[in-house]
Amino acid sequence: MRLSALSIERPVLAAVATLLLMLFGLLSYSRLPVREYPDTTFPIVSVMTVYPSADAQLVETDITSVLEDALSGVEGLRTLRSTSREGLSTIGLEFSLTRNLDAAANDVRDRVTRVQHLLPQGIESPLVMKEDSDADGIMWLALISDRHTELEMTDFAERQLKDRLAPLPGVSSVMLDGGRRYAMRIWLDPDRLASRLLTVQDVEDALRTQNVSMPTGRIESTQREFSVRMGGGLEKPPQFNQLILAYRDGYPVRLQDVGAAEIGPEDDRKLVRVNGKPAIGLGIMKQSKANTLEAARGVKRTLPAMEALLPEGMQLVTAFDSSIYIERSLHEVYTSVGLSLILVVLVVFLFLRSARATLIPAVAIPGSILGTFVIMQMTGSSINTITLLGFVLAIGLVVDDAIVVVENVYRRIEQGLSPTQAAVEGSREIGFAVVSTTLTLAAVFFPIIFLPGIVGRLFAELGIAVAGSVLLSGFIALTLTPAMCARLLGKTVGTASPPRGSALDASAWLRWMTHRYRLALEIALKRPSTILSGAALSLIVSAVLMLGLPSELAPLEDTGWFAVHVSAPEGSTLDYTDRYARDTEETTARIPEMDSYYTVVARGWRPTLVNRAVTWVTLKDWSDRNRVQQKIVDDVQPALSAIPGATVFAINPPPFNQEDSKTPVQLVIRGPSYDVLDNIVRQVRHDLTGNQLVVNVESDLDLNKPELRVDINRDKAADLGIPVETIGRTLEVFLGGRKASMFMREGKEYPVIMQTRPHQRGTRSDIEQLQVRGTQGELIPLSNLVTVRETVAPKQLNHYEKLRAVTISAGVGADSTLSRSIESLEQTVRKHLPPGATISYAGESKEFLESSGNLHMTFLLALLVVYLILAAQFESFRHPITVLLSVPPALAGALLALLLFRGTLNIYSEIGLMILIGLVTKNAILIVEFANQLCQGGTPPRAAIVEASVLRLRPIVMTTLSTILAALPLALATGAGAAGRWHIGLVVICGLVLSTLLTLFLVPVVYLLFAGTAPVRQSAAVPEPFPEVLPRHSPSQG
Structure with missing residues (x-):
């Protein structure tokens, strides 16, 4: 090829091109985000509205349904779900993966604002959050102490820790779990109130009118100015206890006469413990599109500064951290990458038996892998478990093209050509096969761009990593590899038995295997029905297992928690x-x-x-x-x-x-x-x-859900001049607690809450004994106005x-x-x-069912795309069939392995199956292309396919072994994330083994079936007659 000839003529240019790829790849690598998986999280916006004391049915009709009508038409909405429970409405809006989270949240916020006037009074303003309201924190910190109360720990967390954590990148909010926020608790005694002819409304009015602090203006003199503020706010329990509620017989009735004020928790209906010890939890809630790993790392970087602020006797511990698994999983995959690299280079060295010769294909690994980082940065990809798994497999793939070129140059050197001539002729001869195999493997991932949802995102980044590295390896194989062959391979006289230890020496077992393969191939060509029956059986087995194997979205991983x-x-x-x-x-x-x-x-x-x-x-x-x-x-x-x-x-x-x-x-x-x-x-x-x-x-x-229902006799209440609202408010104060006003403590505002103590609101009779004031000023017990009955209601x-x-x-x-x-x-x-x-x-069931149907269609589409590309390259509609018939044995081998080792069809095993399509067709392309060249040179089809198969056995074995060894660390994986890696490794290894064994016989048989009718594509290079490279003798013969 002209590109190869130019590179041989100008080796520095070829080297500089590869070095630039590596340099820019390193720069891109440093800028790529690192995460557990590609961005597969659907944008989620939640709307939460608090409606104090309202039951679930009231929340549903008055809040949830109103908001749902307004939100149902938001652009990009995928799923709309809501929950109405006592006192709370939550609506979750899940958007398509392509929807921008910030834009979606703004649209939701706008629509909520438009209908807010339709919502009932007394609610808290709807809160729009860029997170799932039902999601758990990615990380939980906890404050524990033997000296400080939970109130003190909560106050410290709110003042010192929460605001330091909330602004961190990727953090949506910080949720206090088990917090005991300060409140002024006004504990009212119903009997003492009644004895002084007071109601809860009297107490609330006193708190609202007397517990106030407001600016009243300013005083100006000729030289100075003073602002005037009325300091009437109450701050301490004794001040509240002395609050005058009314006068009876000329004497003041104070709050302490009908109850007691004390500092206590606003809400104590939640408990948190770390290893059995009471604690205050700080949940790190990430934004729905944020990177878990980066968010957790940001939190960990701030921990030393926060620990320095802790009072004596208080500890800040990490109670739960989901990012540990992500870190370990990525570490394990990096380890697999390193092991794969070592094993692939080792197998190349064992075959080539020369450090200089091994260097030639080995250079393709860093060149193509690092260069792929540039493509990943341009496409917005990330470094994650899936892309790293792609690189593990790519290590075995990127050396394939270089191995084929080096091996072919060896053959030409054996025929007596100089290294430069051999590099020119060998690269020209193999160029079409390199282009075909490279494009075929890359084309497998083209249909993936049409996959929607989570699976589409996973496969897309994998496809970019694998296809990008393979395309770059093809470029290096046609540029730098021929140039290095011309410079690093010494001239060797073509002899039948080169000296042992030289670069051209093949081991005795390979010589023996090649001899046996030729004999077995001759027998197979005489009995094509046997081979075709085996291919048909593999196709049937593949179809049966594809439909019958158990399937799931992904295997369960050992996440460490x-x-x-x-x-x-x-x-x-x-x-x-x-x-x-x-x-x-x-x-x-x-x-x-x-x-x-x-x-x-x-x-x-x-x-x-x-x-x-x-x-x-x-x-x-x-x-x-x-x-x-x-x-x-x-x-x-x-x-x-x-x-x-x-x-x-x-x-x-x-x-x-x-x-x-x-x-x-x-x-x-x-x-x-x-x-x-x-x-x-x-x-x-x-x-x-x-x-x-x-x-x-x-x-x-x-x-x-057990419930006491209070039915009001509205006629009787109207006759006595008692509004229904007054009855409801009385019940709210005594039973649920009502915020009457606010008070200041150390510069922060806290609520003042009126309620009765728990022992005074434990039975039905406690409700009936509560009293309200009629129009004549008399107190009327609720037993005269309401009927209390026990029933059930929806939770x-x-x-x-x-x-x-x-x-x-x-x-x-x-x-x-x-x-x-x-x-x-x-x-x-x-x-x-x-x-x-x-x-x-x-949830997971929805993603699994959607991905299953899409993957089967994508699998068939990938086969069709590969077929069409091969047809265009071979200028034939028959030879691609010959090549693609190597796929069923690969599928059969992979699926049988899953059956035998109790694996499943899941995202990872399906990734392996997709890669197998490209892997196994590479071997078939090598055989078919060389056979076509021989036929075009005048060799009969039978002799051509036999010689092409024998000639390509060594590079096929080398490339297959390199890919298998690259996948071996995955098949032997342990630790974090091992289940997914194991599935990919098992599928690739077992599929390659069975496919290679059968392809070496199936492709020649099918090639001969089509030889009589298929035109031979005119090739730019026809190989010269070559001597028997590997003599026919057994290992015992030397």
């Missing part, structure tokens, strides 16, 4: 739930591999779910334990299930940054009413009892795409896979699905 969820019965108190959370802690503390645990009792935002708790268990380092995380979870589950009085189960973290609080199987049912949905759920849960494929079945629809009401919905969540059984569990659950649900109800999927 897992979560244990506790679900107590509806209506359980905080103390009740905490009792079972402690039982869970005791169970997990007995795990030998346990390093630490972090427990939160009462999950969620305001108001919290006091019947839910979760414990994040961090395990010891991977090198310090024998059991993997999945085994530990399976072993501890029976002990957790044996805890009575609550549902307790452990779950492994889901793949690809999915919510760790969600189980993998999530099916959404939309129906006309919650009663219908509840009936479906009950029947499904009954049918799934004892099902081993679907475990830990739960739903987010509970209509049995929360969920919408999916604005329709009433329930989500059934479940785990995957120990002997099941995600695909089988989803199928089992769907079959059960469809048996009970009434007309008008529909089903869909969410």
Whole structure:
């Protein structure tokens, strides 16, 4: 080729071109972001609205439905989900991957503002957040102390730590878990209020009118000016206790006469512990599109400065850190890259038996890999687990083209040409094959750009890494490699047996193998039906296994941590739930591999779910334990299930940054009413009892939350001149607590909250004894105005795409896979699905089902693209079929390996299958192209295909072994992220082995079948007749 001839003529130019690639590659590498995976997180915007004391149904109708109508048409919206629970509405908007998060958040904020006037009075302004409101923190810090109270630790965290963490890159917010924020608690005694003819309204009016501090103007003299501020604000409990509420018989009634004021926590309905010790948690919530690794690194860099601020006796510890797994996983992949590099260079040296000769293909590795970083920076890619896995495989690929060129130059030197002439003729002769194989492998990844969703993002960056390195390796093979061959390879006289140890020496086993291969090939060509039957069998096996193998989105990884969820019965108190959370802690503390645990009792935002708790268990380092995380979870589950009085189960973290609080199987049912949905759920849960494929079945629809309903006799209340609002406010103050005003403490404002003490609001009669004032000033007990009855109400009401919905969540059984569990659950649900109800999927299940259908189509499209490219290169529609028939054996080998070693079809194994298409066609292209050249030179087709196959055996074996050894560290992977690497390595190695063995016979057989009708493409270079390179003798003969 002209490019090769120019490089041989001007070697410095070829060297400079490669050096520039490496130089700019190093610069790009330093600027590329590092993360666990490509950016596969969908942009999520959440809208949270607090409606104090409102029940779930009121929140649904007055807030959630109004906001949903306004938000449903936002550009790029993928999914709209909402939850209405007591006092809180949360709406989650998931956008397409291409939607800009900031722009989406601004659109949401604008639409909320437009309808805010339609929302009821008394709510807090809707909060729009660039994060999932149900997401857990990527990292949890905790304050613990034996000297300081939880109030003091919370105050320190708010004043000194929270504001230092919130502005860090990638951090959306910092959530205080278990915080005890200061408040002035006004504990009112209903009996003492009644004895002094006072109501809660009197107390609230006094607090609002007397606990004030406001500017009143200024005084100006001829020379000086003073601002005037009325200092009437109350700051300490004694001041509040002395507050005059009214006068009775000429004597003042003070607050201390009807209650007591004291400093206490604003909310104490959440508990946090680190290794069993009470703590205040600081959850680092990342933005939905932020890089977890960079956000965690930023937090860690600030820790020393924050620790220096801690008061004596207070400790700041890292209670949970999900970034540790990411760091270790990336480290393991970097290690695999290094091992692959060493093994590939070693196998090249063993074949070439010369350090100088080995240097020629070895240079292609840094040249093509580093050059790819430039392409990655231009396309916005990142360095992550997936792209690094691509580089592990690329190390075996990028030397292939250089090996083919070097081996062909050797052959020409053996025929008596000088190194320069051999380099010119050898590169010209092999140029078309190099271009064909390079374009074919790169073309495999072209259809990936059409893949939507998570899988498209994963494959796209992988394709850029692999295709970019292969294309650059082809460029280096046609430029620098011929130039180095001409300069580094010495002239060798073509003899049948070169001196042992020279660059041209082939080992005895390779000589013997080549001789045996020629004999076996002659036999195979005489019995083509046997070979074709084997190919047909491999095609059938591939199809059967492709449809029959268990499948999942991704294999479970040993992330070094897992979560244990506790679900107590509806209506359980905080103390009740905490009792079972402690039982869970005791169970997990007995795990030998346990390093630490972090427990939160009462999950969620305001108001919290006091019947839910979760414990994040961090395990010891991977090198310090024998059991993997999945085994530990399976072993501890029976002990957790044996805890009575609550549902307790452990779950492994889901793949690809999915919510760790969600189980993998999530099916959404939309129906006309919650009663219908509840009936479906009950029947499904009954049918799934004892099902081993679907475990830990739960739903987010509970209509049995215990509730005391207060029915007001409106006529009687109207007759007595008592507004319904007054009754509602009285109940709110005594039972739920009402913020009456604010007070200052050390420069910050805190709420003043009126409420009765817990022992005075424990029974139904406590409600009936409360009193309100009538129009004549008399006090009337609520028992005369209301009826209190016990009933049940929904804990929360969920919408999916604005329709009433329930989500059934479940785990995957120990002997099941995600695909089988989803199928089992769907079959059960469809048996009970009434007309008008529909089903869909969410979370990991949704991504898995979407990716499965798209991948099969992309796989077929990749084969079609490769076929068309080969047809254009060969100028034939038949020879590409010859080449592509090497794919079914590769698939059969890979899928059989997955079957035998209990693997699954998942993202990683499918990545391996996609790469296999390009890998195995390379060997077939080498044989077909050389056979075409020989035929064009006048050699009969049979002789041509035999000689081409024998001639190309050595480079095929070398390139196959280099690729297998490059993938070997993946197949032997252990530690963080090993499951995904193992699947790729297993698929590539086993697929290559079977495909290579069968291709060496299948391609010649099929080539001869088409030889009589297929025109031979005119080649620019026809190889000269060559002597027998490898003599026909066994290893014992020398």
